[in-house]
Amino acid sequence: MNATTTATAPQQAVRVNCDRCGVRALSLAILPDGGELAFCGHHGRAHHDGLAAAGAQLIPLP
Numbered sequence: 001m002n003a004t005t006t007a008t009a010p011q012q013a014v015r016v017n018c019d020r021c022g023v024r025a026l027s028l029a030i031l032p033d034g035g036e037l038a039f040c041g042h043h044g045r046a047h048h049d050g051l052a053a054a055g056a057q058l059i060p061l062p
Contacts, residue, residue, distance in 0.1 A: 016061060018043055030057040 016025040018040035025038035029047075032055040039047060044058075051058060 026061055028059045028061055030059065032056065 016028070016038045017023065018025045019037050020043040021040060023040040023042075026041045027039050027044040029037045029039065029051045031037065031051075037051075037056075038061075048058065
């Protein structure tokens with residue numbers, strides 16, 4: 001039997017900063033290998049297509 005997990009955005013109001021520029025992150029990318037990247041709106045839009053093509057799960061942050 002295989003277990004399925006779904007990543008969800010953190011429920012607490014913890015500030016996460018963009019891994020590219022340090023501004024407040026608006027999205028989190030969960031990579032297929034288990035790594036995570038946080039992105040501001042600008043960098044999230046810039047890298048969205050490449051991350052999706054690589055199989056990353058993209059999650060909006062509160």
